[in-house]
Amino acid sequence: MKDLPVIGKDPLGRTIKDFTVMPWWGIDRKDIEWYPTIDYDACTGCGICFITCGNRIVFDWDKDMKKPVVARPYNCVVSCSTCGNLCPHNALTFPDKEYMQEIIIKEKILKKAADKLKEHDLI
Numbered sequence: 001m002k003d004l005p006v007i008g009k010d011p012l013g014r015t016i017k018d019f020t021v022m023p024w025w026g027i028d029r030k031d032i033e034w035y036p037t038i039d040y041d042a043c044t045g046c047g048i049c050f051i052t053c054g055n056r057i058v059f060d061w062d063k064d065m066k067k068p069v070v071a072r073p074y075n076c077v078v079s080c081s082t083c084g085n086l087c088p089h090n091a092l093t094f095p096d097k098e099y100m101q102e103i104i105i106k107e108k109i110l111k112k113a114a115d116k117l118k119e120h121d122l123i
């Protein structure tokens with residue numbers, strides 16, 4: 001993986017990198033609307049999502065609200081939903097599965113996957 005631009009530190013002192021420069025299957029990351037959305041009525045500010053997402057650092061922390069904010073949505077790993085799975089209050093949502101399946105068809109990703117496997121003599 002090429003060196004990614006460093007864009008700062010988060011409130012926990014962790015280095016924030018700009019993952020948006022990495023295309024996903026050749027698609028500009030910013031053309032894929034995959035990231036968590038916070039339901040602030042359900043969120044209690046437990047911090048699990050903010051702390052857990054320690055590589056991509058998608059979240060910042062709003063000190064006034066005492067809750068997370070989705071500060072770098074396109075740093076989110078496409079199709080990851082770890083923070084949503086861990087949220088004890090189901091306060092995080094993502095696009096539905098069909099959204100990604102449509103992209104896979106539209107962008108001919110099945111063929112790209114097959115080409116990659118063939119390139120390595122795996123099929």
Ligand code: SF4
Binds near residue numbers: 038044050086088
């Ligand atoms: S894990 Fe859920 S409840 Fe906890 S801070 Fe994140 S969104 Fe809020």
Ligand code: SF4
Binds near residue numbers: 056077080082
């Ligand atoms: S889905 Fe994964 S990468 Fe995206 S914000 Fe949650 S933990 Fe981070």
